Amino acid sequence: MNGDLIEFEETGIIKPGRMRAVDRNAMHLGVDGLRLMESAGFGLAGVVRRYSPDLVLVLCGSGNNGGDGFVAARHLQRDSEVHVIYPEDRVKTPDAIANLRLLGHCSVTLHPVSCPDDVSGLSGLYENADVIIDAILGTGARGDLREPYASMAKAVSLSGATVISADIPTQGITPDVVCGFHRPKLHGSERIDIGIPLEAEIFTGPGDLTMIPAKDSAAHKGAGGRVLVIGGGPYQGAPYLAGMAALRAGADIVRVASPVVMPCPDIIVEELEGPCISESHLEDIIRLIEDSDAVVCGCGLGDKSHDVIVKAAPFMKKAVFDADALRKPLPVPGGIGEAIYTPHAGELERISGYRPEGTLYDRAKAVSNIAGNIAKHSTVLLKGGTDIITDGSRVRFNRTGHSGMTVGGTGDVLAGVCGALLCKLPAFEAACIGAYINGCAGMAAGEAAGDGMVATDLLERIPSVILGDITGDIE
Structure with missing residues (x-):
């Protein structure tokens, strides 16, 4: 190292x-x-x-x-x-x-x-x-x-x-x-x-899971968090993968606001009419945001709806911005709201002009500087062979994962897991633990299916990772 x-x-x-x-x-x-x-x-x-x-x-x-x-x-x-x-x-x-x-x-x-x-x-x-x-x-x-x-x-x-x-x-x-x-x-x-x-x-590890607050035995519906996923249109399944991941990571109630309606009995679907999300939906989206603890934006969104996310962001208490929400101008939650940005290398270059390269140390230093310049209470989770998580002052790394996770949808799963954790934890901790959980689930899915894994294979393994039954054993 x-x-x-x-x-x-x-x-x-x-x-x-x-x-x-x-x-x-x-x-x-x-x-x-x-x-x-x-x-x-x-x-x-x-x-x-x-x-x-x-x-x-x-x-x-x-x-x-x-x-x-x-x-x-x-x-x-x-x-x-x-x-x-x-x-x-x-x-x-x-x-x-x-x-x-x-x-x-x-x-x-x-x-x-x-x-x-x-x-x-x-x-x-x-x-x-x-x-x-x-x-x-x-x-x-x-x-x-x-x-x-x-x-x-x-x-x-x-x-x-x-x-x-x-x-x-x-x-x-x-x-x-x-x-x-x-x-x-x-x-x-x-x-x-x-x-x-x-x-x-x-580096993240199984100990990080101990920081997830336990649900009280007398808890009521919603105590585990209310997550809203805003996405879909050009890409149909992405917001539902994120929504199911949020449920598997402990959220109690998940709504998906999307033009695409898919049968998913565990998720409350808020249908938005039309082929893609537009400003005509803004009032309904803000209403849903106000009833949510955390919002996940960008999964399957396409490139025609970014302005809606930017205008809706100030109403969010906490948010995860992924995929097509990672464009300029970057959406930023209002007030003291916290945000997690989850780019891969190409998306980081799109929002910052920096293409991750060099040693892990070099990349971490650069991403830390970028995170420090976005907004207060913001965390960047740069996805890669070794994930880099930073809020501009702290840096942590995650190396759990599997080569098969290059398949489409695993990033949507990560966004959903982070959204659920963000209901209970600060952004930096939620991003670190989310990266670890997602990577461990991918390792377990890869062991079973190899490069034939699909994103839905991760969903059923998320609870086992959180319970400690699956760990990211690294040689």
Whole structure:
């Protein structure tokens, strides 16, 4: 891989959800959870050693954050007197359990606790500790502290020890140092490199799917998103491929506004009279736009209807512009509306004058500059052997796909998937995840049909990709 791509690695604060995605991508690339935990705990121990403590008290929770603490305790056993407090019979992740078991073979004193009285019985350790490691709760913590964690946190507040938190501070604990693994989650944290491969962050992977919001069990019809597809005329099937892809990617309600009526019981068809979409349809189109969370434009549109899309765009909250919508002047949603533009190389040249060429790095730099000059809140997804996704400040790559995806219609499927995701996610994230899903579906279809695949083969595989049953395994 071109070493220059490290320029596209993001720095600074990373949100917990994105960190979980990067972790999962790293595991998919072959860095297992135990190795990540070992690196985190080793780095944490290194920070503790700076204080040359005689007594270290490690407070561990039941998850992987606690596992990081167990590893740190093991690495500190020859430097200090080490005591570990953890919830009795509640350590639950396999990697944390494995590292707790290892402490049974180390010069470390273990103190399982289950209630406030157990914690108060260990008050002397809090009083005498030189350093306390807070590895109780990590980035997945939700809600108020429960026991015995609440009592553990309260005891820390009464201690005079130096407090070092792993990744993020546990509620109620004010640390002296926060160790941010891979990237900080809070301002002022100290970054600890844990050996995550570059590609886990700058390439899409199965971890990205974890960023798709789960539908609430009490959700009502429409909660998954309302997508409008505007297209068709010269090319009949394209808007329906996009519409079905949006449904398969999780949208609840999909309407297709088109001059072409095709039997498709899952889609609400809004027939527009005439051979192509024209300005006489503008009032009806705007009415439909106002009842939609995201709009997909351009699939099968032809070159005679672009002015209609440009005039309708300011009424859109969020939009995906594909195929024949990718002409000058570019349509732009109104206000703070977000847009995804999905050109192939020829369409990018048509809207920007730039023909993608050179190395992947060269193309990414150029496309990033183009995206930054389109409009605020816009993302460009340049389709190719390796897709380039950029909002002008961030760049990500997707290499899932199959040579058979040169068949007509796969781009319409991508546009529909992005439209569904755009109902729930910001444009950049929706484009990255959409590219990954579409490529994985194409890989699975290609494995079954080779170069004989058709675009409809992708549709039935989209849900399996989102569920994680199909992944984009790259050699």
